[in-house]
Amino acid sequence: MGLTGGIGAGKSTVAEHLARHGAVVVAADDVAREVVEPGTQGLDAVVAEFGPQVLRPDGSLDRSALGRLVFADELRRARLEEILLPLIAAEAWARLEEVEPGRVAVYDVPLLVEGQMEDMFDVVVVVEADMEARLERLAARGMEAEQAMARIASQATDAERRAVADAVIANSGSLEDLALAVDHLWDQQLAPEG
């Protein structure tokens, strides 16, 4: 199953519920962190492209500095994606392929639509929340509205995500409502038979 949604819509929270039901989840954002850990070719390539100003004094990637650069400049974001997306995809698919038959494998990937990955899944699930709720939740997580808006502007729209969705989970309500919506999705569309 492919799981996607705009930033702050609630993908990771849905993924946690799916894991509780027994799904194996691979999250692209986690893999994206691993491929730029100190000592990786990924980090070397990012520094070669963006310069040492994207490094912290301890040699690790300064993610907020790089985020400010790439979400303000489409060409730089495209360049970062050119470097990282193949590394992320290779690692994520290797993990998904290891999932034992009979288990539900979930790829939590923000750029499913942007990367035209929809045909790679049996089921595509999109999580949606209204803009106000997303900005509020991202602010609670420490992201300034300006940064959040820059990321939203760089992503596909809700309509574009809906166009490829087999199911849409609405997440403008409470966390309890979300848990119930995931239970329903699991029972109706995902639970392995037998």
Ligand SMILES: CC(C)(COP(=O)(O)OP(=O)(O)OC[C@H]1O[C@@H](n2cnc3c(N)ncnc32)[C@H](O)[C@@H]1O)[C@@H](O)C(=O)NCCC(=O)NCCS
């Ligand atoms: C720019 C980076 C360093 C910023 O790191 P930061 O820790 O602030 O954010 P994090 O990685 O946790 O991402 C949070 C959210 O930002 C959004 N986002 C991240 N990368 C992108 C992108 N290239 N385009 C649009 N939105 C993006 C997603 O909604 C994601 O869930 C980081 O996002 C990154 O390396 N992005 C490039 C890799 C990528 O495209 N990843 C997306 C998953 S395939």
Ligand SMILES: Nc1ncnc2c1ncn2[C@@H]1O[C@H](COP(=O)(O)OP(=O)(O)OP(=O)(O)O)[C@@H](O)[C@H]1O
């Ligand atoms: N229904 C809800 N009510 C209140 N808070 C919520 C709800 N759903 C998610 N959240 C919170 O909002 C924040 C964003 O949710 P989450 O991390 O699941 O989104 P995401 O789509 O994975 O975001 P990102 O694109 O940044 O990875 C989290 O702190 C989460 O706990």
